[in-house]
Amino acid sequence: SQQGEEDPQALSIQEGENATMNCSYKTSINNLQWYRQNSGRGLVHLILIRSNEREKHSGRLRVTLDTSKKSSSLLITASRAADTASYFCATPISGNTPLVFGKGTRLSVIA
Amino acid sequence: DAGVTQSPTHLIKTRGQQVTLRCSPKSGHDTVSWYQQALGQGPQFIFQYYEEEERQRGNFPDRFSGHQFPNYSSELNVNALLLGDSALYLCASSPGQHGYTFGSGTRLTVV
Numbered sequence: 001s002q003q004g005e006e007d008p009q010a011l012s013i014q015e016g017e018n019a020t021m022n023c024s025y026k027t028s029i030n031n032l033q034w035y036r037q038n039s040g041r042g043l044v045h046l047i048l049i050r051s052n053e054r055e056k057h058s059g060r061l062r063v064t065l066d067t068s069k070k071s072s073s074l075l076i077t078a079s080r081a082a083d084t085a086s087y088f089c090a091t092p093i094s095g096n097t098p099l100v101f102g103k104g105t106r107l108s109v110i111a
Numbered sequence: 112d113a114g115v116t117q118s119p120t121h122l123i124k125t126r127g128q129q130v131t132l133r134c135s136p137k138s139g140h141d142t143v144s145w146y147q148q149a150l151g152q153g154p155q156f157i158f159q160y161y162e163e164e165e166r167q168r169g170n171f172p173d174r175f176s177g178h179q180f181p182n183y184s185s186e187l188n189v190n191a192l193l194l195g196d197s198a199l200y201l202c203a204s205s206p207g208q209h210g211y212t213f214g215s216g217t218r219l220t221v222v
Contacts, residue, residue: 004153035213040199042115042215043154088153092208098144098167099203099211101153 004032004089004102012108019076021105023089024069030092032065032072033099037086046074046087081111115140115204115214123220124192132187132217136204140212142166143185145177146201148216154201160185189219197221 007022025032031050035043049056049065049072056063062075076083086106090099116135124130136143142161146154156169160179174190183204189196197220203211 040148040150040216040218042201043203043213045211045213098156098159098169098208100156101146103151103153 004091004100006087006089006102006105008105009103010106010108012110013079015079015081015109015111017079019079019083019107019109021074021087021107023072023074023102025072025089025091026070029067032063033090034061034063034072034074035088035090035101037088037104039085043088076107079107079109081109083107084109115202115212117200117202117214117217119217120215121218121220123222126192126194126221128192129188129190130192130219132189132200132202132219134185134187134202134204134214136183136185136202137212140204140206141183142205142207143179143183144203144205144211145185145187146203147171148199148201150198157187192221194221 004023004025013019033048034046037043047058047063049063060077065072086104088101088104090101114137118133144159145157148154157171158168159166163179176188179185199216199218201216202214205211
């Protein structure tokens, strides 16, 4: 079963624009993570935000977390063609359980 | 320092056959998790191994089994292959329950 649900399913933008992806989840969490996947290959960890954090930055990435709405967003600023990939949110359902992933957002950045 | 290594990268099997996929974890990681990712979907948790024991298991039939060796490497075995088993199989290692590093995956095609 899916814990997170990303929105939109697909996003196409021009290089230089910002890309925003959203994730909604069902149960209480202690952290939420975002991953990137290029062309059906391995997943690359991007950023982790803990339940007591509201916003986190890493380079061109900005992640927010709203535990009251059970949602998170990933913002990629000044996108590049190399950002073209699928992006997934993932959470442990509770405590130390393994990660549960959403279906992902497919981002296409057009040069 | 090598990351997570999976072999083989691609595999074609016939329905009813058995397959073994292999994973070498990142140095210093003692926990291995396996995920199945169907085309266009998010990764689904199969099981997790720690100290050579299956610690947690997702909603997968008994046809899916695994093993972890003393050097922390792991195998995923699937018996009586079905067409629906065609997917990308991802291995992730971690030092405990956090800090997952994913391999590039094994693409299994069942014909």
